[in-house]
Amino acid sequence: MKFLARDQLPTLLADLSTAAEVWVPVKQQNGVVQFDRWAPDVDVELDVFLARQSPKENVFPQTETYLEYRYLMVCSAQRPEFTDQTREELRQLVESEGGEVVAEVPPVAQELLLVADVGGGSQGEPGLGSAAGMDDSAQIILGLRPCDARGLSQMDNVFGGYGGFYFDPYYNVRRNNTTIIAVTCRTPRSTCFCRALGGSPAGTEGVDVLMTEIEGGFAVEAVTPKGESLVERSVFEKAQPEVEESAVAAKQAAEAGVNVPFELDGVREGLKAGFDSPVWHDLAMRCISCGTCTYVCPSCYCFNINDEIVEGTGERFRCWDNCFNPMYTLETSGHNPRESKHARFRNRFSHKFWYYPDKYDSLLCSGCGRCIMYCPTHVDIREVLRTMSAETTAEKGEA
Amino acid sequence: MSGAEIARQDRIRELARQALTEGKVDYFIGWKAGHVPSEVIPAFVRNVDECDMLLWNPLCHHNLTTFLKRKMPDPPDARIGVCVKGCDSRTLVALLQETLVDKERLYVVGVPCDGIIDRRRLEKAFSDEVIDIAFQGEQVVVTTRGGETKELAYEELLLEQCASCDFPNPRYYDDLAGELLPQPEGPPRFPGLEEYEALSAEEKDRVLADAFATCIRCFACIHVCPVCYCWDQCVNRSRRPALVGQKVAAKENLMFQMVHMFHVAGRCPSCGACDRSCPVEIPLYLLHRKMNKELFEMLGFQAGLNVEDKPVFQTFNIDDALGEQ
Ligand code: SF4
Ligand code: SF4
Ligand code: SF4
Numbered sequence: 001m002k003f004l005a006r007d008q009l010p011t012l013l014a015d016l017s018t019a020a021e022v023w024v025p026v027k028q029q030n031g032v033v034q035f036d037r038w039a040p041d042v043d044v045e046l047d048v049f050l051a052r053q054s055p056k057e058n059v060f061p062q063t064e065t066y067l068e069y070r071y072l073m074v075c076s077a078q079r080p081e082f083t084d085q086t087r088e089e090l091r092q093l094v095e096s097e098g099g100e101v102v103a104e105v106p107p108v109a110q111e112l113l114l115v116a117d118v119g120g121g122s123q124g125e126p127g128l129g130s131a132a133g134m135d136d137s138a139q140i141i142l143g144l145r146p147c148d149a150r151g152l153s154q155m156d157n158v159f160g161g162y163g164g165f166y167f168d169p170y171y172n173v174r175r176n177n178t179t180i181i182a183v184t185c186r187t188p189r190s191t192c193f194c195r196a197l198g199g200s201p202a203g204t205e206g207v208d209v210l211m212t213e214i215e216g217g218f219a220v221e222a223v224t225p226k227g228e229s230l231v232e233r234s235v236f237e238k239a240q241p242e243v244e245e246s247a248v249a250a251k252q253a254a255e256a257g258v259n260v261p262f263e264l265d266g267v268r269e270g271l272k273a274g275f276d277s278p279v280w281h282d283l284a285m286r287c288i289s290c291g292t293c294t295y296v297c298p299s300c301y302c303f304n305i306n307d308e309i310v311e312g313t314g315e316r317f318r319c320w321d322n323c324f325n326p327m328y329t330l331e332t333s334g335h336n337p338r339e340s341k342h343a344r345f346r347n348r349f350s351h352k353f354w355y356y357p358d359k360y361d362s363l364l365c366s367g368c369g370r371c372i373m374y375c376p377t378h379v380d381i382r383e384v385l386r387t388m389s390a391e392t393t394a395e396k397g398e399a
Numbered sequence: 400m401s402g403a404e405i406a407r408q409d410r411i412r413e414l415a416r417q418a419l420t421e422g423k424v425d426y427f428i429g430w431k432a433g434h435v436p437s438e439v440i441p442a443f444v445r446n447v448d449e450c451d452m453l454l455w456n457p458l459c460h461h462n463l464t465t466f467l468k469r470k471m472p473d474p475p476d477a478r479i480g481v482c483v484k485g486c487d488s489r490t491l492v493a494l495l496q497e498t499l500v501d502k503e504r505l506y507v508v509g510v511p512c513d514g515i516i517d518r519r520r521l522e523k524a525f526s527d528e529v530i531d532i533a534f535q536g537e538q539v540v541v542t543t544r545g546g547e548t549k550e551l552a553y554e555e556l557l558l559e560q561c562a563s564c565d566f567p568n569p570r571y572y573d574d575l576a577g578e579l580l581p582q583p584e585g586p587p588r589f590p591g592l593e594e595y596e597a598l599s600a601e602e603k604d605r606v607l608a609d610a611f612a613t614c615i616r617c618f619a620c621i622h623v624c625p626v627c628y629c630w631d632q633c634v635n636r637s638r639r640p641a642l643v644g645q646k647v648a649a650k651e652n653l654m655f656q657m658v659h660m661f662h663v664a665g666r667c668p669s670c671g672a673c674d675r676s677c678p679v680e681i682p683l684y685l686l687h688r689k690m691n692k693e694l695f696e697m698l699g700f701q702a703g704l705n706v707e708d709k710p711v712f713q714t715f716n717i718d719d720a721l722g723e724q
């Protein structure tokens with residue numbers, strides 16, 4: 001364990017920022033706290049308890065360009081002479097912009113379609129699925145809470161190929177270049193429920209270094225090898241025995257401030273048993289089906305892929321999506337298996353506590369409580385899970 | 400809480416009980432306490448014995464008429480009782496003008512309103528979580544989770560729109576909860592725009608661009624809005640046609656909000672529900688209230704005043720003063 005004096009925090013940040021981009025919670029002009037780039041004139045906000053959003057955008061940007069392309073279409077039946085001209089235009093383009101022709105669609109009806117990929121990954125080298133050319137500079141995120149870090153490690157399963165499923169090159173480049181310095185919670189909110197999910201206000205899942213606020217500074221613990229090398233810096237002092245004691249006390253005080261509003265055991269079974277339960281209609285009554293809960297969530301990871309073309313120049317990018325979005329499960333036929341509000345609502349909880357655990361052997365919720373705080377009608381995930389757990393109990397009772 | 404407020408609360412409970420007992424409605428929508436006493440949330444009451452949880456106090460900010468719009472009633476043909484404040488009643492009137500809700504299936508309890516407090520402003524006075532807000536006469540007693548208590552003046556905590564409300568009395572109702580309040584005199588007020596209006600065109604662009612750069616496209620503002628009812632057909636999310644860019648970026652976000660503003664013009668009474676729902680606190684009123692001010696100054700129009708009126712974009716008067724031409 002090490003010790004960092006409070007007044008040495010800027011020194012540490014300045015030191016870290018020589019080799020990496022450093023992100024910290026910052027109070028914005030309107031008083032909202034969000035993660036932002038640190039600079040010598042930026043104050044780290046650790047008093048306002050949770051930033052509006054976890055720093056999930058640092059590894060999973062809300063909008064991310066996959067590739068850029070030129071897209072030329074000619075009507076070959078009516079203007080055959082243009083076909084060659086367009087091919088030539090495209091060839092020149094490829095040459096000048098360094099892309100490659102990825103598709104040349106023969107004139108199925110009357111149109112010839114030519115697509116040139118002029119950039120892969122996030123700007124740079126051509127080619128789909130290539131992370132080459134991505135900005136891979138190191139970043140350090142300081143001041144997030146243990147539940148934020150746990151949210152990241154839950155997303156890692158999805159993007160990191162857990163169970164032999166999908167591996168996302170873009171996400172992983174960023175994730176591997178990211179160091180997480182979490183800060184133990186000092187004043188948990190009434191909405192925090194990390195402990196109900198096996199977490200803790202001093203939890204270390206997904207954390208490289210954990211700092212705990214104590215008198216005069218922070219008790220600093222390295223959790224991973226990445227963390228070990230970070231705390232080698234001279235600004236960290238060797239911890240006196242009192243530091244360790246104060247840290248234990250601070251962690252215990254934080255633990256005591258976190259409620260355990262439901263039993264995790266039985267939640268998954270309850271969701272399964274209650275899938276068709278009419279109780280979902282009641283639970284969803286005050287939901288306005290917006291999706292805010294998912295965008296403030298540290299572990300929601302759904303995204304969609306868009307193609308937008310303006311005058312022959314196109315871009316393919318991904319954007320966060322969510323299960324309340326009408327397009328989320330809309331099928332090409334026009335049928336939407338989740339047409340009604342309660343069905344969309346049901347998916348959020350079932351995904352986090354049933355479908356995802358089945359596939360990835362962990363939860364998709366870390367108990368930060370943001371969905372309760374920022375839902376326009378305060379839909380309460382704790383109440384939903386409690387209610388659904390009771391569905392099995394009710395059924396057992398009847399049987 | 401004043402005697403008048405308690406009387407309104409009692410009356411809401413009584414009217415809800417009556418409506419449910421008589422089978423006039425399938426459920427009754429009011430307000431109730433949320434997960435902590437400082438949060439008030441929409442309440443959907445189906446049983447007579449639940450009516451006592453209904454609340455009325457200056458935290459009842461939700462505009463409940465949003466639960467009347469398409470796709471909200473469950474079942475879709477439910478007969479619904481609903482409480483409306485002055486501003487809420489105007490969004491209801493706007494829906495009625497366009498025959499988007501069926502009067503016959505509706506039972507409306509109008510609540511004269513002294514003003515709602517601005518929770519966001521209040522919360523910023525504390526770094527700890529606010530868990531209780533109690534009203535004692537003109538004082539608001541705020542308690543945090545850590546046990547800190549502060550007394551603040553109710554008048555100073557009012558939402559900007561409430562401090563200069565033109566219609567504290569509901570414009571449409573079947574029954575009233577409490578006595579009508581005196582109707583404010585004078586022309587309509589559009590507070591909070593002076594600073595913005597004083598800016599040059601470029602500065603205005605910058606203010607809006609900065610504000611919308613932080614938008615996370617969560618759609619709370621759209622979905623919470625009672626008079627924004629296209630749901631799955633909303634052009635802001637449509638890919639076919641792709642008229643509004645899907646990127647979450649300042650330009651696209653502003654475009655999407657402009658669409659919202661124009662689509663609700665004529666129905667929006669500046670109820671402020673969108674502002675209060677935005678998780679990153681974007682000042683949406685700059686668009687909506689400004690639009691309403693323009694509509695009033697150019698066309699003498701105010702949204703949602705009388706069911707018989709036509710919404711502004713569905714009428715044409717030869718005398719309409721459309722600028723200089
Ligand atoms: S849920 Fe736990 S880890 Fe997250 S902020 Fe609350 S106390 Fe901290
Ligand atoms: S639960 Fe709340 S935040 Fe989530 S979609 Fe419903 S209303 Fe929006
Ligand atoms: S746009 Fe905003 S202020 Fe206007 S009616 Fe809708 S929610 Fe109310």
Ligand code: SF4
Binds near residue numbers: 615676679681
């Ligand atoms: S509620 Fe706020 S953040 Fe969400 S879409 Fe509207 S303006 Fe953007």
